[in-house]
Amino acid sequence: MPEGDTVWLAAKRLHAALAGRTLRRFELRVPRFAAADLTGREVTAVTARGKHLLTRIGGGVTLHSHLRLDGEWLIHRASELPGHRGAAVGRPGRTVRPGRTDRPEHQVRAVLANDEWAAVGYRVHDIALLETAREDTLVGHLGPDLLGPDWDPEEAVRRLTAQPDRAVGEALLDQRNLAGVGNIYKAEILFIQRLNPWAPTAAVPDLRALVDTAHRLLYANRDHPEQSTTGSLRRGEQHWVHGRAGRPCRRCGGRIQVAGQGAAPYARLTFWCPACQPAADQPATDQPEADQPEADQPATDQPTASQPGADQPEADQHGLDQHGLDQHAVDQHAVDQQAAEDPREVVDPGGHRSSSPGKAGTIG
Numbered sequence: 001m002p003e004g005d006t007v008w009l010a011a012k013r014l015h016a017a018l019a020g021r022t023l024r025r026f027e028l029r030v031p032r033f034a035a036a037d038l039t040g041r042e043v044t045a046v047t048a049r050g051k052h053l054l055t056r057i058g059g060g061v062t063l064h065s066h067l068r069l070d071g072e073w074l075i076h077r078a079s080e081l082p083g084h085r086g087a088a089v090g091r092p093g094r095t096v097r098p099g100r101t102d103r104p105e106h107q108v109r110a111v112l113a114n115d116e117w118a119a120v121g122y123r124v125h126d127i128a129l130l131e132t133a134r135e136d137t138l139v140g141h142l143g144p145d146l147l148g149p150d151w152d153p154e155e156a157v158r159r160l161t162a163q164p165d166r167a168v169g170e171a172l173l174d175q176r177n178l179a180g181v182g183n184i185y186k187a188e189i190l191f192i193q194r195l196n197p198w199a200p201t202a203a204v205p206d207l208r209a210l211v212d213t214a215h216r217l218l219y220a221n222r223d224h225p226e227q228s229t230t231g232s233l234r235r236g237e238q239h240w241v242h243g244r245a246g247r248p249c250r251r252c253g254g255r256i257q258v259a260g261q262g263a264a265p266y267a268r269l270t271f272w273c274p275a276c277q278p279a280a281d282q283p284a285t286d287q288p289e290a291d292q293p294e295a296d297q298p299a300t301d302q303p304t305a306s307q308p309g310a311d312q313p314e315a316d317q318h319g320l321d322q323h324g325l326d327q328h329a330v331d332q333h334a335v336d337q338q339a340a341e342d343p344r345e346v347v348d349p350g351g352h353r354s355s356s357p358g359k360a361g362t363i364g
């Protein structure tokens, strides 16, 4: 599942490609809205609310979409799309970045094109058209948006406090508390704050510091597709604990653990250092017992059962380690720096942050 910063960047790039331009092509390939045609109207804005994407269109209409686990919007040159103004150029699903995987036509859920750009939603979920004035019916339940203009840390703390018995690892992922944290940031935030993922929120000594850390990490990563919580953009060095099960903790040298947390459909793998993030009855230590599994926690490497179609657990098992990547893998940062001003470079909201395969698998 993409994290809030990924969706924020997708919105920014979609906004650059679509806003202020008239739609020449508008297709929603989902049964309920297949007949909708907003051709001729102008897109006024594309914005993110938590992990939801809102494309606002003239006449007071909003197109809602959500990337969930595998969705992505790609931006093509309009002329590359077959059927656009008679130009049968290019394959549908053609990606703009050389060497990237092509997406098949049947995965297209939405096409919004103007004279210059075509935004194509592949496998995007929860497509809905609604009155802009009624957006809250789809996103009103969300807590304060970490990357929104109205980010309100005190309200986020208030909401977290309202469920004192809830495990902090689950509470951070609940978008009703604060919107934007996904599974990777969850693990990283908890590590930075030295909090055990199963600790109840009531036991968190400084919830404000927790939400401030969340804000700082997402904000720092919002403008570029690479994600790093460590300050390093080198593949294999971008995260403290996420995707690093069995590897040494960068802080204490202990062994990073992984286990399922939460009940379906919200179950996620969570990574943590037992030494740096001890359970309540376990004193913090810099002498980790590296080989001691957490007996009272869910079995490792067994993500809790998911429900198809629901908000599924991220494919965290596709972490760096499982990919067999080492810390000397190619640094793709430079590649991703190309053409930063081209809205198409946005294009990878699906979370295929190229330098971070650990980012929720396919995506994250």
Ligand SMILES: [Zn+2]
Pocket (backbone or CB within 6 Å): 249, 250, 251, 252, 253, 254, 273, 274, 275, 276, 277
């Ligand atoms: Zn540690």
